[in-house]
Amino acid sequence: MSTSAFKPRFVKPSDTSSFLDKDPAVEKTNFTYNKYISQSIQTQRQRLPIFNNRNHILYLLEKYQTLILVGETGSGKSTQIPQYLREAEWPKQIVICEPRRVAAISLANRVADETGSLVQGDVVGYAVRFDSCACKPKIKFVTEGILLREMMSDPLLSSYSVIMIDEVHERTLYTDILLGLMKKILRKRPELRLIVASATMDATAFQKYFNNFENLKTPSSTILSVEGRQFPVEIFYVAEPVPCYVQASVEAAVNINASGTAGDVLIFLTGQEEVLKAVRILGEHANAIENSKSKNKITILPMYGSLPYNQQLKVFQKAPEGYRKIIVATNIAETSVTIPGVVFIIDSGFVKIKWYNIETHTDSLMVVPISKSSANQRAGRAGRMRSGKVYRLYTEEWAEKLPLNTPPEMVRSSLTYPILQLKAMGVNNILQFKFPSMPPMENIKSALELLYALNAIDINCQLTRPLGFHMAEFALNPLYSKMLLTSEEFSCSEEILIIISMLQVETVFNKPTTGNGIIKARIQKRLFEVKEGDLITYLNIFNAFVQNDMSQGFCHKNFLSHSSMKRVMEIRRNLEKILVNYNIPLTSCRNTENVCKCIVTGLFPNGAYLHRSGVYKTVRGDIDLFVHPESVFYNIEQPQWIVFGEVVHGIKLYMKDITVIQRDWLLELAPHFYYKTTGFE
Template sequence: MYRNHILYLLEKYQTLVLVGETGSGKSTQIPQYLLEAGWGNKGFVIGITQPRRVAAVTVAQRIAEERGSILGQEIGYAIRFENFTNAESTRIKFMTDGYLVQELMRDPLLLKYSVIVLDEAHERSLYTDISMGLLKKIQRKRADLRIVIASATLDAEKFQQFFNQNETDDSSLDTATILSVEGRSYPVDIMYTSSPVPNYLDATVNAVQKIHETLPAGDVLAFLTGQDEVEKALRRLIDYARDQSGSGMKLMVLPMYSNLPAQDQMKVFQRMGKNTRKVVLATNIAETSITINGICYVIDCGFHKLRAFSADSGIDGVVVAPVSQASATQRAGRAGRLRSGKAFRLYTETEYNKLPQASVPEMQRSDLGTAILQLKCLGIDNVLRFNFPSAPSAKTMIRGLDLLYALGAIDDFGKLTEPLGIRMADFPLEPKLARMILVSGQYGCTDEAITIAAMLQVKNIFHSPPNRKLAANKAKRKFAVKEGDHITLLNVYDAFISNNKSSRWCQEHYLNYKGLMRSLTIREQLERLLKKFKLPLKSSEGDVDSILRCIVEGFYGNAARYHPSGCYRTIRDNNELHIHPTSVLYSTKVQPWVVFHEILRSGKDYMRDMTVIDPKWLYELAPHYYQYGTEREIAAKRLKVDHSEPT
């Protein structure tokens, strides 16, 4: 119905802001319209971005099926560490918005692309905003490049103004326009609670049970905030399903969250038998783009997890926050994709009216170290003046620049260092990990460094089934070492290789076979990057100290020491931290000094992936970052010091 309108506006304007209701076919139909209209001719590619990996993969698969083509040929997808495209034949390429920024580093003007579609732009992910700023710059050089900003809920006028290159009052010279498209979704009845619920997890489980017992056939999608909550609800509903077996319709309960292995994520798209009701317990990964067949009932707990970076403390954590009205609308819309449905909101209508219209853009609540590094690599030296759709605070930008300067990626003038800074920008990893790998040759442990980096990309190497926790913990202790999590992950990988990558061996030792195979693929890609830089692969041959020193080279900014109060405190900012329960150091004797990979914020601030270090290394390896001596000596700026711990 809107095909001709879309194609006409794209011929006339450089940018089309498309506001399409849920079910309007934004994700699946528009790419095909563009291909059929010839935007993929003469070797050009139509690029479509999605904020999440699973959406990029599933939408690409769906369009390939609709067109009867093999995935990876005419229709392909590219996500971090996984490229399923053909350089010659792919005409529609789905990717994450982070991958698009990587493409820009290889091809700054995106010369092989004719159209870029930024889908689900209302989510305002970090790389969506960066992509918008970069694409606006490219349009000044490439008048032929077309951009489509698509979303179900979007502040359309704001983006139309952002992309409009017309600086006069004559609207006929506008380069950006807005088109609103009606959806094909079915009506959804929205139910609110009469009073606030004391515990939304309990309320979600109870709501699923009540739907199963009282409402007609139809699958259920329940939104929770994170993996822990999904797994808790999963255990309770599996027990409930067992008790209900033999009494009418069966219940199949499936989880869906970002750290779930890909093959388990895909289970939610499988069709169930006639006498089986599917219940999907999901994080906001299922909020947009993907359509799960059969969903008629949605349960919205009213909360989601957001990344939140504090420029003052330097802590980048995850917090549970109320959803926005835009997110609530998207969640409810999942119930009306295939037939009329019901959405149960576990909060009152009064509370809904108090919710913010939209979530704070990720750009304004993220650590910007990686983003700044990539912008610098693209030739944008003055990142503070870069044209972002929603500018981050100067404090956050300065913190990101400070990190890059400390890691040696930028010099005194804010320019990328050669070769370290340029190579760090080329790595599809955070700057700390990239530095660890790039300096590993000095310690003779490149082989081990890329293994550790690859293993850290897979978050769920150890399985811990609810009914086999004791056995799983015992198996984990076989690999655990006093040095901490990084060397433990190295041991797991080495044992996996020495046991011929056996899936049976993984099962016996409660290890994630698919995750280990993925880490193997990632490691191969990192190895290829090192060969590209002509850096030799060296092994430490069992010298653990050299590996630990190499880890400190990347993570000296993430150092903490044990405090008499019973917690850890970061050295630079004196923030209180705790050991995450999944760490191998959680149940061992106290280690005075550690470095960590990341912080998880869940009630308390937890350190994940920790390594025990010698405090002297901090000053030896990062004298520009740490001062040496007691606080009094440092305050007095004495030249000679007598004590041996950094502060």
């Protein structure tokens, strides 16, 4: 990708190397690397494009408080800059913030290998949700949520000398919040340094954002552009639009394998369900190839966010002799993570994003076309190790019409949890907080209203004690954390703990592609279904999984994903530790009504009733909703009053994770939210 539009505020290295070498601020960084790494690894590191800018980076960090780094794909910025900072002997810890846990963990392992140390040791470590290092490593990779939680206990991040926020172009919700908080922290800590890094971003806008300080005559931020080591990549488009991009992705992968050209394949799809569907279809092709004793053998590997990390690691391992890897991934593989051996990219042209509906108080999952910057990021995965080819499943004319960037998550997401965290960190006036992209006022108002209804804040918009502060400490949707924290009142903390753990994975069901398999899977699922709804069905599935010794055979028989169920077990153990810290005992009520009432304490904003027209309508907003095909209540008699977990955008608005309730429970458990708004008698 070209970064010629960004003009660095220093002279090019080829023209000024002697000047930089003589500068006292840079002089201390010129020393022998052998103190830290072997000669062979040193040679590999020196081949990266970022190496030519090593002294520039260290010099600019001495002179400026914020460095906006535009590093092209493959430049080595994510792995090398932390090592340069360690070698320059910055006094405190160096933290690198990544938007995804798989990137944080894989990068930590890569840097540990290059430094000749063990991950989670004194040199390199990581901290992600439900998994963190016990010691204080010099180089620490974290996810955005973890860094925000650290700010709650240490608002000025006093244990860090340099903070690097990577992949800023993704503009996730937490990225924008972190940037806003860092702007405040930098004022209080002049010695702190911030690196804002990405392959594609509006660097000038970020420079102006961090230059906006009072009483400063000189700019406090600067821009550095680094070229990438991207090999040539050929891009191909389809002649005509494809009717189904999942099926077209599979066919393209099969054709690539049949061609005999060496190299692994990476397919980009939108979500876990599509990934698993493609994996199953490709698995059938793999079995057919094995039976025919063909030389073009393939091994199929999925990659998505809720997949256990030990399963995600398999995509980085070399394929067995005589096999080609075909990796089917969501956009988790779009940035930061380099998968060795990938030569071919199959780009579906779509991505699944959240969009907040203030009327239903829910984040709707929508499949939308990707942006041009995302398309370039995906194409860059093929040019990291060698020249590659990209097969885009959309026409060239359509590609020209794609938006330049995906809208920032800040302007299209629920702000309930972010505002809760900002309140916990002492940001009382949300309207005066300097967001890089100001969210819509309606979203802020909706979030504050919902937090008040959850009793997380009081009438003065201050966090309540202890409920509000405890909810802020959970890395969960506030609706779910409210359910957990009130479960003691209903003596059902064990059941709620299981239900919420099940909701943290995208799906626990395997979906066959053949007609006979679909029928069998539906029959097996009915064995667990109950009239109380989907969440109680999840509870039954988990209990049956445990009673059958968590066996893979049980999952196979009942068309369940064993890896997803193991992930649920891991999440449950971690949430249990938090409940113990809050002195909430694990109790089981064996009373389904109590469990459903407890669910209402959290999901009451998502109430709906069956209208006489035959469709569901939200209690607030009067929005038409329909039962999702995967729900217990699809194509059977539907209950009158329900609450739901989320809304999925399709041809219609579909409700998922439905629980049957009684109308009076809404008035009893959420009188402020419904009595004053709807006027129930």
